[in-house]
Amino acid sequence: MMTRTGEASAAIATGTVAEVTRVAVSTVIFTTRRLEGADRPAVVLPLVRRTRDPYEGLWALPGGWLGLSESLEEAASRTLAETTGLAPSYLEQLYAFGAVDRSPARVVSIVYWALVREDETRTPQPEDPENVAWFDAASLPQLAFDHNQIVDYALWRLRNKVGYSRIAHGLLPDEFTLAELREVYEVILGRRLDPANFRRQVESSGTLIPTQSFRTGSHRPARLYRYDRDVELADRGPLDARQ
Amino acid sequence: MMTRTGEASAAIATGTVAEVTRVAVSTVIFTTRRLEGADRPAVVLPLVRRTRDPYEGLWALPGGWLGLSESLEEAASRTLAETTGLAPSYLEQLYAFGAVDRSPARVVSIVYWALVREDETRTPQPEDPENVAWFDAASLPQLAFDHNQIVDYALWRLRNKVGYSRIAHGLLPDEFTLAELREVYEVILGRRLDPANFRRQVESSGTLIPTQSFRTGSHRPARLYRYDRDVELADRGPLDARQ
DNA sequence: ACAAAAGTGTTAATGCTACACCCATGG
DNA sequence: CCATGGGTGTAGCATTAACACTTTTGT
Numbered sequence: 001m002m003t004r005t006g007e008a009s010a011a012i013a014t015g016t017v018a019e020v021t022r023v024a025v026s027t028v029i030f031t032t033r034r035l036e037g038a039d040r041p042a043v044v045l046p047l048v049r050r051t052r053d054p055y056e057g058l059w060a061l062p063g064g065w066l067g068l069s070e071s072l073e074e075a076a077s078r079t080l081a082e083t084t085g086l087a088p089s090y091l092e093q094l095y096a097f098g099a100v101d102r103s104p105a106r107v108v109s110i111v112y113w114a115l116v117r118e119d120e121t122r123t124p125q126p127e128d129p130e131n132v133a134w135f136d137a138a139s140l141p142q143l144a145f146d147h148n149q150i151v152d153y154a155l156w157r158l159r160n161k162v163g164y165s166r167i168a169h170g171l172l173p174d175e176f177t178l179a180e181l182r183e184v185y186e187v188i189l190g191r192r193l194d195p196a197n198f199r200r201q202v203e204s205s206g207t208l209i210p211t212q213s214f215r216t217g218s219h220r221p222a223r224l225y226r227y228d229r230d231v232e233l234a235d236r237g238p239l240d241a242r243q
Numbered sequence: 244m245m246t247r248t249g250e251a252s253a254a255i256a257t258g259t260v261a262e263v264t265r266v267a268v269s270t271v272i273f274t275t276r277r278l279e280g281a282d283r284p285a286v287v288l289p290l291v292r293r294t295r296d297p298y299e300g301l302w303a304l305p306g307g308w309l310g311l312s313e314s315l316e317e318a319a320s321r322t323l324a325e326t327t328g329l330a331p332s333y334l335e336q337l338y339a340f341g342a343v344d345r346s347p348a349r350v351v352s353i354v355y356w357a358l359v360r361e362d363e364t365r366t367p368q369p370e371d372p373e374n375v376a377w378f379d380a381a382s383l384p385q386l387a388f389d390h391n392q393i394v395d396y397a398l399w400r401l402r403n404k405v406g407y408s409r410i411a412h413g414l415l416p417d418e419f420t421l422a423e424l425r426e427v428y429e430v431i432l433g434r435r436l437d438p439a440n441f442r443r444q445v446e447s448s449g450t451l452i453p454t455q456s457f458r459t460g461s462h463r464p465a466r467l468y469r470y471d472r473d474v475e476l477a478d479r480g481p482l483d484a485r486q
Numbered sequence: 487a488c489a490a491a492a493g494t495g496t497t498a499a500t501g502c503t504a505c506a507c508c509c510a511t512g513g
Numbered sequence: 514c515c516a517t518g519g520g521t522g523t524a525g526c527a528t529t530a531a532c533a534c535t536t537t538t539g540t
Contacts, residue, residue: 021309022264023351072351093339095480095481096339097315097481098266098314099314106311108266108309153481177519178520195520196503196522199519216512218512219511219512219518219519220510220518220519220520221519222519223519223520237396438492438493439531440530442492442493459538462538463492463536465493
């Protein structure tokens with residue numbers, strides 16, 4: 001499901017296999033971007049227009065069938081690369097959806113969510129640019145299947161995880177000011193944070209490395225920081241630290 | 244995989260289908276129990292002895308193939324009932340495992356974890372009592388497939404969730420004393436908790452309803468409490484509150 | 487009376503929040 | 514020199530942890 005291949009597809013069409021459960025992998029891909037006319041950046045995600053039967057014409061999460069020789073995570077990375085041309089800075093399994101009536105054929109969808117860096121989302125072109133577009137996560141149209149719910153859950157997970165991990169780094173370039181880091185937090189959480197307290201919290205976490213460079217702008221220059229690359233952005237699940 | 248049906252099974256044997264990815268559902272089922280000779284209860288889980296090819300003879304998580312007309316959660320409940328004869332007091336999706344080399348045939352396993360109440364684990368008999376046994380979660384033998392890792396992750400999730408939800412109730416009968424509730428927390432977390440502070444924390448959460456009954460024992464009687472049934476034990480994922 | 491668990495009170499330490507304040511730069 | 518964001522200091526408040534203390538029962 002949730003792919004350009006179509007849901008009620010191959011297995012039944014051939015006629016050899018009466019009914020099988022197929023496995024699909026989809027990915028909710030987040031980045032931040034300054035939309036035209038807005039002073040603050042927004043959380044945006046790419047969607048793919050469906051060109052086949054169920055929900056034809058509606059927008060859906062990028063995804064595809066699980067290949068026989070690729071792991072779930074590899075399948076997620078692959079469809080992510082096909083739609084954005086990028087490698088994710090963070091990739092984590094979200095949930096497996098398997099309700100019987102999700103789709104005309106029986107499909108179990110393993111959904112991942114990912115972060116890509118804003119500065120990387122410009123250059124590469126997707127394989128099929130016509131049917132790929134980026135949407136503001138806060139104001140999505142009606143999506144195919146149960147994808148609105150899935151995006152809501154991914155956003156909930158992102159907001160949750162930003163509170164107890166360094167995951168916000170996945171949306172920033174190598175070097176950044178504390179104000180830029182704080183802006184990412186603010187956009188994800190949907191509220192303003194006290195600059196003074198934010199600085200202390202993030203400094204005391206010990207994962208920030210100050211550089212000797214400064215971002216010079218309209219006012220007092222701000223020190224640039226980078227993250228300690230030896231520390232993982234967040235706990236990604238059972239296959240991560242625990243293995 | 245992880246079932247009495249065997250992993251490298253049906254699809255290939257028939258010869259009609261060259262290669263398909265099959266979907267299995269397994270469940271890590273926790274309860275507490277006072278093992279003989281121990282003063283404090285332990286976290287235990289049921290395992291099923293494999294009677295077929297991959298890992299024959301080893302213990303594995305109860306599970307089975309996903310039926311065409313059942314949801315993932317229904318499949319988990321079904322295999323749970325087949326091995327324990329019980330309905331779970333709590334059931335949540337844990338993770339989807341899909342590495343290519345997990346099993347000889349290509350299998351994606353959706354794993355759930357569940358809590359059942361201690362007082363309910365005595366009466367019913369499993370369908371195949373010979374090949375079902377309960378093990379102390381703290382000292383498991385080598386299990387089939389990657390099931391040791393999976394149990395470790397489920398234990399991590401249980402410990403984590405006990406800190407911010409009322410999930411411990413899933414291991415207790417309707418009425419219980421604060422000492423009994425605290426003992427559940429202590430066994431899961433593996434450390435002693437201050438009775439005075441525990442009482443205040445749990446009382447201030449507002450989910451405990453004091454009854455007029457008292458548990459009379461060797462010393463001062465302790466008031467019995469029950470949980471507010473209108474409040475969910477914990478957030479179970481995207482299909483729960485969010486839908 | 488005494489042991490032991492039930493239950494209450496108190497205090498120190500910690501962390502978070504709000505906000506006053508100084509610093510450095512471009513215009 | 515002033516507006517603005519960078520950066521520091523500090524006091525109030527809530528939460529937590531440690532532990533002394535009182536209450537109530539069975540023996």
